[in-house]
Amino acid sequence: MKSKLISFKVARKDARLYQIWEVHCSREDQKSFLKTLDSKGAIIISKETQSCLELLVEGSRVMQVEKLFRERNIAYDVKMCDSSSFPERRTVARPISSGRIRSPTKRTLDWKDFYPLHVVYNFMTLLETTYPSTCTVSVIGKTAEGRDIRMLKISNSDAENTGVWIDGATHAREWISTSVVTYIADYVARNFTNMGANYTNKDWYFVPVVNPDGYSHTHTTDRMWRKNRARFGNCITGVDINRNFGYFWGRGGTDHMSSDPNHLNYRGLEPFSEPETTAIKDIILYSGTPFKIFLTYHAYSEAIAFPWCHTGEPCPDYVNLLEGGTAMAKAIFQTSGRMYKVGNFKDIMYYASGTSIDWSYGTARIPFSYLVELRSKQDKFLLNREEILICCKESLSGVKAIVEFADKTNCLNCTVNAKKLRK
Ligand SMILES: [Zn+2]
Numbered sequence: 001m002k003s004k005l006i007s008f009k010v011a012r013k014d015a016r017l018y019q020i021w022e023v024h025c026s027r028e029d030q031k032s033f034l035k036t037l038d039s040k041g042a043i044i045i046s047k048e049t050q051s052c053l054e055l056l057v058e059g060s061r062v063m064q065v066e067k068l069f070r071e072r073n074i075a076y077d078v079k080m081c082d083s084s085s086f087p088e089r090r091t092v093a094r095p096i097s098s099g100r101i102r103s104p105t106k107r108t109l110d111w112k113d114f115y116p117l118h119v120v121y122n123f124m125t126l127l128e129t130t131y132p133s134t135c136t137v138s139v140i141g142k143t144a145e146g147r148d149i150r151m152l153k154i155s156n157s158d159a160e161n162t163g164v165w166i167d168g169a170t171h172a173r174e175w176i177s178t179s180v181v182t183y184i185a186d187y188v189a190r191n192f193t194n195m196g197a198n199y200t201n202k203d204w205y206f207v208p209v210v211n212p213d214g215y216s217h218t219h220t221t222d223r224m225w226r227k228n229r230a231r232f233g234n235c236i237t238g239v240d241i242n243r244n245f246g247y248f249w250g251r252g253g254t255d256h257m258s259s260d261p262n263h264l265n266y267r268g269l270e271p272f273s274e275p276e277t278t279a280i281k282d283i284i285l286y287s288g289t290p291f292k293i294f295l296t297y298h299a300y301s302e303a304i305a306f307p308w309c310h311t312g313e314p315c316p317d318y319v320n321l322l323e324g325g326t327a328m329a330k331a332i333f334q335t336s337g338r339m340y341k342v343g344n345f346k347d348i349m350y351y352a353s354g355t356s357i358d359w360s361y362g363t364a365r366i367p368f369s370y371l372v373e374l375r376s377k378q379d380k381f382l383l384n385r386e387e388i389l390i391c392c393k394e395s396l397s398g399v400k401a402i403v404e405f406a407d408k409t410n411c412l413n414c415t416v417n418a419k420k421l422r423k
Contacts, residue, residue, distance in 0.1 A: 019062060020046070020380065021055045023069075023076040030074050037065070044224060044264060046380065048350070054079075056224055111183055111389045114175040116219045117147070120208050123182060124152045127189045134192050140207070141279030144230050147212040149279050154188050155203040163289035164403070165366070167207040167280070168297040170241045170356065171226045172214030173381045176374050176391055177297035181208040183392035184399055198403050203289045210276050211241055224381065228276055230268070232261035239268040242298075243352065245359035246271035246281070248310040256352045267354050280356065284364045293406050294360040294369040295399070300380045301373035302338065304328050304398070305345035307361040309371075310353040312346045316412045317367050324368055324405045331401035336394040338375070345371060367411030368402060 025031045034053055038045045043065060047054035055076075057065050069076060109115055109123040128135045134154050141149040155161060166184060168177030185206040188199065209215045213229035227238030243249075243257050249271040250259070257265050272278050284291055306321040315321065325342035332340050341348055345357065361369040375391045376383050383391070 019057050019059065020079045021057055021076045022079050023053045023055060023074060024051060025053060025074070026051075030072065033072060033074075037068070038264065044226075058224070109182055109186075111179055111392050113385055113388070114179065117209060117212055117216050120178060120182060121148070121150055124150055124185075124206075124208070127152060127185065131189050131192070135189050140283055141275045143211075143213045143275055144228065145213045145216075147216065149207065149210065149212060149276060151283065152185055152189075152206040152208075153203060154185070154192060154206070156192075156200055158201070161201055161203045161289065162293075163203045163205060163284075163287070163291035164293040164295070165205045165207075165280075165284065165291055165360070166295045166297070166399070167210050167356075169209040169211055169215050170276075170296060171298060172211050172218045172228075173224050173226055174297075174299040174374075175215075175218070175381075176299050176383045176388065178208045178215070179388050180297050180374060180392050180395040181206055184396050187396055198407050201407075202292075202403070205283065205287075205289075207280070210280070214238065226264060227266065228274060230274060235261075237261035237266060239274050240265045241274060241276045242296075242356055243267040243354040244272065244274050244277045245354050245356050246277075247354070247359035247362040249354040251353050252310055252351060256350050257354065265352075271354065277356075281359075281364075284360065284366070291360075291364065291366045292368060292411075293402060294357065294364075294366040295402070296356050296371050297374060297395070298371060299374045299383065300376055301349065302340050302375060302377055303348055303373040304340050304342045305349055305357075305371045305373065307344065307358050307369055309345040309349070309355040309358050310351070312344070314344065315361060317361075318344065320367065320409055320411055321370070324402050324409065325370060327401040327405045328370070328372075328398035331397040332394040335397040336390050338394055340372075340398075349373075361413065365413050367413050368406045370402070372398070 023034065025034070031053070034043070034045065034055070037043045042061060044056040045053055046056050109119055124137045128137045134156060136153045138151055138153070139148045140151045143149060166181055168181035169175070185208070188204050192200065211228050214225055214227060217225045217229060227240050229236050230239045243265050244267055250257070250267050257267055260266060268274055272281055304325040306325055307315045322342065329340045329342050332338055345352070355371070357369040357371045360366045372395070374395065375387055
């Protein structure tokens with residue numbers, strides 16, 4: 001298919017907005033040129049298939065990138081990201097409406113909008129104050145820029161409990177993941193005393209913002225920032241937190257993992273070099289709770305993915321994880337009609353090493369380890385505010401399904417089993 005070269009201008013005031021381009025690459029040299037641009041930060045490659053690359057181009061760079069493409073005969077389409085219609089091809093690009101960086105004036109979390117870090121942290125404190133016998137907020141780490149990484153634990157303190165880990169905003173720009181984690185935390189906190197054994201026999205650990213520096217940066221400066229704010233030399237290049245975990249760290253292919261600090265998927269200098277990954281590792285390994293479920297929320301592919309990410313080989317619990325993932329997907333579908341695909345990460349997403357679910361499954365031996373890609377394939381990282389609440393509701397249904405499924409399923413790769421065997 002031959003694409004048209006399209007000419008347009010972006011107003012100076014919208015310079016921080018992004019456009020999404022789809023490039024059909026017929027030649028390898030064109031592909032590698034795009035990857036060089038990506039590694040230099042001129043564009044962001046957000047998706048890659050055999051014949052097609054999807055790019056984010058910052059408004060201020062549109063003219064420059066357009067010129068480079070024209071010189072090299074690289075054809076592309078500008079894909080709209082307007083929430084009012086499904087992504088048809090448009091011939092004129094408009095600024096992405098929800099890409100504006102904007103701080104809501106409200107101070108209370110209500111799942112009708114996206115909120116900055118202090119509002120999320122105030123919400124956690126409010127739950128602790130309202131439900132002091134079950135809710136505890138603690139600081140589990142400090143970021144490179146000195147921010148707290150805060151965790152909310154909800155528990156009846158029964159020593160026999162197993163653990164559920166639920167986190168969001170590992171990648172800064174995936175704001176909907178924080179909405180979903182706070183929504184689930186709110187539901188569990190409010191209903192805990194009246195809930196069935198499937199819920200009260202668990203210690204619930206919520207980290208709504210794994211990456212507070214990056215998250216803050218997306219609210220103030222660069223909406224499309226993904227990594228943390230780690231320094232490399234004199235520059236803040238950031239590390240991709242979901243490539244910094246210690247299981248199969250740094251091994252294998254280079255498309256979605258890199259040793260180059262400027263790359264979108266920079267893995268860091270060594271495994272657990274970052275405060276965010278270290279904080280998660282320490283809680284999971286040393287809290288004394290045998291974790292049975294690990295859910296990390298991302299956006300935007302609408303998928304429920306499980307280990308492995310570093311190989312296409314099935315993990316020992318493949319069948320259990322597929323069944324559990326399918327139970328989640330079914331619950332989501334019954335809530336909203338949305339269809340999430342299910343499968344092992346390598347098969348349904350792409351190759352990646354040093355991810356949190358490979359580590360939680362491979363090292364921490366948490367059998368029900370899932371990376372959930374939330375909405376939306378349509379709006380990508382810039383989800384329409386009107387979809388926040390329904391996305392939270394469908395996700396809560398998914399959590400209920402996996403909690404019940406995990407309790408009735410014997411797993412092979414299981415810290416709970418290992419603990420019982422040692423007794
Ligand atoms: Zn992500």
